[in-house]
Amino acid sequence: MNLNELREHLCATYPDLCPLFSVEFGDGVMQVASSGLHSAAADMKALGFDMLGMVTAVDFGEDFELIYRLRSREMRVGMIVRTRVPRGNPSVASVTDLWPAANWHEREVYDLFGITFEGHPDLRRILLPDDWVGHPLRKDYEDPGVIRRPDYL
Amino acid sequence: MTEPRDTAVAPETPVPVVDDNGHLIVNIGPSHPSTHGVCRVLVELDGEIVVKAEPIIGHLHRGIEKMAENRTYLQVVPLTDRLDYVGSMYANWAYCRAVERLAGIRVPERAEYIRVIVCELQRIASHMMAIGPAGADTGATSAFMYTFWQREMVVDLFEALCGARLTYNYVRPGGVASDLPDGWIERCRAFIAQHPAAMLEIDRFLFGNVIFRARTKGIGVLDAADAVAWGATGPVARGSGMSWDLRRDDPYSVYPRFDFDVPVGSRGDAYDRARVRVYEAVESCRIIGQALDGLAEFKPGDIMAEAMPRLLAPPPGDAYDHIESARGSLGVYLVSDGSVRPYRMKVRSPAFCNLALLPLLAEGHTLSDLVVILGSLDPVFGEVDR
Numbered sequence A: 001m002n003l004n005e006l007r008e009h010l011c012a013t014y015p016d017l018c019p020l021f022s023v024e025f026g027d028g029v030m031q032v033a034s035s036g037l038h039s040a041a042a043d044m045k046a047l048g049f050d051m052l053g054m055v056t057a058v059d060f061g062e063d064f065e066l067i068y069r070l071r072s073r074e075m076r077v078g079m080i081v082r083t084r085v086p087r088g089n090p091s092v093a094s095v096t097d098l099w100p101a102a103n104w105h106e107r108e109v110y111d112l113f114g115i116t117f118e119g120h121p122d123l124r125r126i127l128l129p130d131d132w133v134g135h136p137l138r139k140d141y142e143d144p145g146v147i148r149r150p151d152y153l
Numbered sequence B: 001m002t003e004p005r006d007t008a009v010a011p012e013t014p015v016p017v018v019d020d021n022g023h024l025i026v027n028i029g030p031s032h033p034s035t036h037g038v039c040r041v042l043v044e045l046d047g048e049i050v051v052k053a054e055p056i057i058g059h060l061h062r063g064i065e066k067m068a069e070n071r072t073y074l075q076v077v078p079l080t081d082r083l084d085y086v087g088s089m090y091a092n093w094a095y096c097r098a099v100e101r102l103a104g105i106r107v108p109e110r111a112e113y114i115r116v117i118v119c120e121l122q123r124i125a126s127h128m129m130a131i132g133p134a135g136a137d138t139g140a141t142s143a144f145m146y147t148f149w150q151r152e153m154v155v156d157l158f159e160a161l162c163g164a165r166l167t168y169n170y171v172r173p174g175g176v177a178s179d180l181p182d183g184w185i186e187r188c189r190a191f192i193a194q195h196p197a198a199m200l201e202i203d204r205f206l207f208g209n210v211i212f213r214a215r216t217k218g219i220g221v222l223d224a225a226d227a228v229a230w231g232a233t234g235p236v237a238r239g240s241g242m243s244w245d246l247r248r249d250d251p252y253s254v255y256p257r258f259d260f261d262v263p264v265g266s267r268g269d270a271y272d273r274a275r276v277r278v279y280e281a282v283e284s285c286r287i288i289g290q291a292l293d294g295l296a297e298f299k300p301g302d303i304m305a306e307a308m309p310r311l312l313a314p315p316p317g318d319a320y321d322h323i324e325s326a327r328g329s330l331g332v333y334l335v336s337d338g339s340v341r342p343y344r345m346k347v348r349s350p351a352f353c354n355l356a357l358l359p360l361l362a363e364g365h366t367l368s369d370l371v372v373i374l375g376s377l378d379p380v381f382g383e384v385d386r
Helices: A003-013 A034-047 A102-113 B064-068 B073-081 B088-103 B109-137 B141-162 B184-205 B210-216 B224-229 B270-295 B350-355 B358-362 B367-377 B381-385
Strands: A022-024 A027-033 A051-059 A063-072 A077-086 A091-093 A116-118 B024-028 B040-046 B049-056 B317-325 B328-336 B342-348
Touching: A003 A027, A003 A034, A027 A034, A034 A063, A034 A077, A034 A091, A051 A102, A051 B328, A051 B342, A063 B328, A077 A091, A102 A116, A102 B350, B040 B367, B049 B358, B049 B367, B064 B073, B064 B342, B073 B088, B073 B342, B088 B109, B088 B317, B088 B328, B088 B342, B109 B141, B109 B184, B109 B270, B109 B317, B109 B367, B141 B184, B184 B270, B210 B270, B210 B367, B270 B367, B328 B350, B350 B367, B350 B381, B358 B367
Parallel strands: A027 A077, A091 A116
Antiparallel strands: A022 A027, A051 A063, A063 A077, B024 B040, B040 B049, B317 B328, B328 B342
16 A cells, blocks of 8 residues: 555544644654544554554644654555644543554653643653653743843844 | 761662662662663662563753754754764754755765765764674673774764864764865775675674673564564664664665665564674675766766755744664654744654663663673664753
8 A cells, every 4th residue: 555545544434633644754654633533543454554663742832732643554655633632621532552663652752832632541750850840842842041042143 | 086977978888779579779870881881770670570661761962952942943952962872963854854945955965975984884883883882782702802993993984084083073964064184085985895894704603602692692582573663773673573774764865876685683682783883884784885987977066956045944844853873773863944043853763762772672681781781772872851
């Protein structure tokens, strides 16, 4: 199955998702609602995306975007699944039951962004000390030690 | 008369911590030679058998992803040197590929060839840092000297190339920092001519050594299904028989032009993980030889993309790109908001993903085998903690 066949398959399975499916930098990209993330991820796994490369997030102010990069060894394609969670209630279902690899990645996102993953077996800080206050990769994180460099540099 | 000793600063006698099951809780590290960096492993021991081993990371967390948001695209390149400090060229290259994809920069072919050459040399240097300590972990310290002699020659080549021995800052967005100096190609050819024989020697006296075999065979077995599920990549996955190499399976740069093999192990134990690296180093020599031959076709000095602006401001958007580093798939995800600084940089570090396997692999082995297993995963904590 190549990316075009995958696209047709996804259009048949999720008619409402098809306008949001695109191909960027060689990977398929699909945008799902945060409530449907786990079922979409389970479908992807059933389609043959056996490796979870990374889970990360970007702070876009009002909400956070979560990025899951999957990879199929058989089809030799990558797939990026994006979802958005509101800043007021940053929470999404964990995918550790599908890919154990998500364990540390989700802990890292929790640590640095403060996004909680429901169903994660061991959601603790991973890079920062347990008593750290705040989530540094949020754009509103204030650290007096950081001096904003002027724009001309 | 001497002052009475202040009891508050007197060293306390460590009291063994024993949990409810009678298991001894031991902290190894963070500063311990066998952890190959600053990793703390919280181990629960039943006698000498590891019941649970939990790596506690973050001791080297410098917030490089956050620092990148406060620097221009070019200023981030030296930061990427500090990720995997045993293989700086890889992080340089992965980052530059993401920037080039984001900004739509086309790299001259000569620069791509030079990148391949330096990154394959880096793979050799990095693998020497994994094979030698694998011997040292089991008491075979002489292997360390032999592999470090090889690594030293590569580092000398890099010093001649860019002046630095560890943090090169050599691969830049759009190309590389400088062309190869006079006489460098001949020195490089001399290195790759003697390297396979040196690896054969290592293969005989370390991997044929009865003590090393007894200490590593059947230790920390990772089966291929677990390697896939846990996202293991690089020699750790290939040692388990998972034939997966981005240079071949998701070809980037000029790799499709070269003829090389991807060595894989079969048992997935510490022995196979270490031995795969020996053969990868030999394959790297093949690639370097072909790349040096191909280099003659291109005009010297054509090493930087045309019309590179002094201040790079890629259009808004995002880009992900990855390369096969010495430890596995090293990816960089960049988000641009159109300004001169990255809005977000994420490094998908292979060492981080591979280290997550430690609890799985160490369970049921002895404490001394834990050291061997940790070494066979070859974590570099600059990259794990970022």
